[in-house]
Amino acid sequence: MKASTLAFRSAVCLGLTGMTGGIVMAASHNHTLAPAHAHLNLLGWASLFLIGLFYRGNAALDASRIATAQVGAWVLGTIVLIAGVTGIYAGYPQLEPAAGIGSIIVVGAMLLFAYLVFRPERASIAPSLGMAPAE
Numbered sequence: 111m112k113a114s115t116l117a118f119r120s121a122v123c124l125g126l127t128g129m130t131g132g133i134v135m136a137a138s139h140n141h142t143l144a145p146a147h148a149h150l151n152l153l154g155w156a157s158l159f160l161i162g163l164f165y166r167g168n169a170a171l172d173a174s175r176i177a178t179a180q181v182g183a184w185v186l187g188t189i190v191l192i193a194g195v196t197g198i199y200a201g202y203p204q205l206e207p208a209a210g211i212g213s214i215i216v217v218g219a220m221l222l223f224a225y226l227v228f229r230p231e232r233a234s235i236a237p238s239l240g241m242a243p244a245e
């Protein structure tokens with residue numbers, strides 16, 4: 111699957127989850143989990159969709175395994191982080207390590223994204239083309 115497709119599909123799923131949480135908070139007048147809701151929407155919906163747009167604009171990178179792995183790491187880190195933040199605010203402090211582990215995974219995914227963004231464009235296109243032009 112292309113990196114951008116994985117990013118867009120994951121972002122929609124995470125965004126729907128975050129928005130549903132927002133509606134539940136609003137309806138119940140219980141905003142205890144607002145920090146988890148905010149992180150889920152900002153990391154899982156807004157940031158991930160922007161990452162997908164970047165890959166969609168770079169066709170060769172979009173088809174590369176490293177970009178797909180970067181999106182996968184971002185999604186995994188976001189889910190683990192949200193589990194931890196939810197635990198902390200819901201009264202399960204034993205889940206706090208998940209927030210730390212998830213945040214480290216997300217920062218790692220951000221560092222990989224930074225590498226792909228700063229990498230010279232020719233170097234990012236060459237390895238994943240794998241095709242010779244038609245005669």
Ligand code: HEM
Pocket residue numbers: 128129130131132133135136141144145147148151152155156
């Ligand atoms: C159906 C859509 C959404 C609903 C119903 C909703 C609902 C809420 C509610 C009830 C709160 C708590 C407000 C408070 O305690 O003062 C909140 C906070 C927040 N929401 Fe949403 N929200 C939605 C979508 C989004 C999206 C898409 C984003 C970001 C991309 C977002 C970012 C935030 C932030 C940053 C906060 C503040 C968190 C905090 O103070 O700790 N929300 N939202």
